[in-house]
Amino acid sequence: MNTQENTWYPVARTDDLHMRHVFQGQLHGVELALWRADDGRVNAWENRCPHRSVRFTLGVNTGEKLRCQYHGWQYQSGDGRCTFIPATSQTAPPPSLCAQTFAATEANGYVWVSLVAKGTNSGAVAFSPEFTPLPLALRSLTFNAGLDVVAAELARYADYDEDAVPGSSALLRNRAEIDLAWQTESGGREVRFWLQPANEAKTIVHGSANLVGMDERETLRWHNRLLTTLRRHVENRESSAGHPPLAEAVAKLHLIPIVQSASRNTASSSRTLIRTTVAARWNTAEDIVAFKLALLDGERVDFDAGAHLDVHTPNGLVRQYSLVNAPGERDHLVIGVKLEPASRGGSRSLHESLQVGDSLTVAAPKNHFPLVPDEGGVLIAGGIGITPILAMGASLQHAGLPYALHYFARSKAHVAFNDRLAELDGLQLHTGLTVDATRDAVDAAFIAAGSERHVYVCGPRPLIDLVRERAAVNGIADARVHFELFANEVSHDADKPFRVRLQTSGTEFVVPAGVSLSDTLKAHGVVLDTSCEQGVCGTCRTGVVDGEPEHRDVYLNEDEKQSHRCLMPCVSRSRSELLVLDL
């Protein structure tokens, strides 16, 4: 028998997980936040937000995410990864930021959780309880006593029925499940209990019964009376035996460190560089080639509309390309690459050299251009800027939120991804417009949408400037206008690559522009703990033996920074050509 089966317990009735509710449960002293996403997926998470440990049960279930009540951080259903941090809304949350998730499933009207079993990302768990419940669900009751004590007394449930024929009871007990049947003059009676060990001194009894010749309400009352009497006996005996009071049992709090839990939950995202294979390439528009990148077998990545990839081009550069993927399309990556006439080689090498079957290294998707949650939008794309905008349109349409997608292209031949565009109801295509006509079209879009709508624009600089100006003229607040300056204009190129050497092994390698020192170290197999990945928390602090670090963190004090003896590899780089680390 699979020993993992022994670790599953009921923690709630299916009915307890109301739509958009977050229910609090407890198992073996661990507090749980239990919630169901709109797609039916049940989540069981340690009841604390990894930011400042505020209970998740105070938070909001949006149907897809759990939003913490303290700072509004959002975590997605399934793997529990943090997807949005409002205080730094233009920066992607680090992959280590994850709720501590446990395997959960629903069966027979109850929600079951195991603190030990490994869940998979798709949520499929092979567990079904041995008993099925009897027709009538009893009110779950909390006992201030340990599981074994409660089970022992429940085994004598028939003794509390004054109509029971003595000696007629038959008991079946399996770990935390009890089935008891007995006879009375008016017929047989049966109850089935499942026990939830909330902590050492608290057990929740979930019961079911057959109808006993009374109507439903009478039967429920009758069992409730019996159970409460039985409970009183158990609890009185416990307190007179001097067992530790409840408060002490709860006080032994066990927290799971975030750094550990991240590597437990998301084995694939702790590797931030991903190998892909080119599954297809095609000319989607006059000067745009689309690539479909396949992930390794069965792998999936998670990201929201607006995300981009750092692509390591065949000629050794790193360039950013937005992901076109629709919601749910997560087992491969689709990007569009425009051939820039003035390209220094990045997009040219992709156009000319990258063929089907070639492998391509990319970084795990980052998102600097997310949609504001639960709000519709006016989406504006110019030229190759359609790539993130298309993903956003698909996302809003899927969520049933109001949107209009205005796509400005030089001509019909320059319109990309026609098949995906055809699926969007809110699309308005504008081809071959003059500057003035574009301005009028943008004005019309804003008037139609009203000043409360969020605006998202991606494309060449002049279009972005135009949109921002017209938004202000039309009374749309600056905070509601979101833009992404495209690919080659992102400031990563200001980073220069440098060499790093590990003191102990002597190994040397290059840290390219656009990739952090910590990501590079990890990609080369160096074991390094990281956490915030923003230079705040101090976890990744590493000693420097030689070279001049370029500090970009806020953790080290002035003396430490000037001593050049240490640095924070998650954000800092090097002024000198070579940096020797104490690793």
Add this chain to the structure above:
Amino acid sequence: MEIEAAVWNEWYPVAVEADLKNGSQYRTRVLGCEIAYGRDADGVFSARLADGSGTSCRTQTCYHTHWISLGEPDKGFFALPEFNESDRRVLGLGSMQIHASGLRVVENFLDMAHFPYVHGGLLGEVPHTDVKPYQVVLDKENDEIFANDCSFYQPMAGAAATGGIDAQYIYRVVRPLASILYKTSVSDSTRRDVICLFTQPLSEDWCVAHLLLACIDDVHTDSELRLFQQTIVGQDLMILSNHLPRTLPLDPKFEVPTRADAMSAAYRRWLSDKGVVYGTYRAA
């Protein structure tokens, strides 16, 4: 438990001056020890251990607050010249008991990112959620931490507000459990109001937050000023009572900060460097 010197040899507030009546006796706890205190008929404040020994505690009265120490503080009191300015109103805004370590309460006081979510419509509003970068400066001489150039959009920054403004804040931590906030006065935008959080540790996971105000305002009554602040604290209470654990973890592997948390990360590091253990979370 043996309490470390960094925590034992400190001054802790027990009451706001205006809240005590001459001639009455009061009881409270500090660092788990029962204390009896009060002012005699002539207004002289004293305090002693209520464990039967009657041992006197060191006392001090300043900044409109009565302080005691169970140990031997070696530093002088921190400077707060604003309390002596003649045109300022000085009043207590309430002393609230909170089921959390005092360190958690101070950290909440230093945080702006929660304004749009916990104090929506008052100190912040969605979607103005981004925290602009600010400067964290360590004052080595006085062993204090400052967060300068903090700025946040506030629909109603104070009781006197008539509309939304970009409030300018300076945060200052002077002791592990004492922190001060300087905020643009709504009545006179060239000066700053001073809000003090002086926290009294009842135990490792219970505290009393004493709040004091030294402000420029000749329009509002004491009640109106108090009501605004107590609304704010009432909103924070829900969050502060629900930390799991109630004590503050200093090890970064339990809680992950972001760039907006630079001040709280500096505060945790400062506590760690001082050797503060009382009120922190220690993994079993």
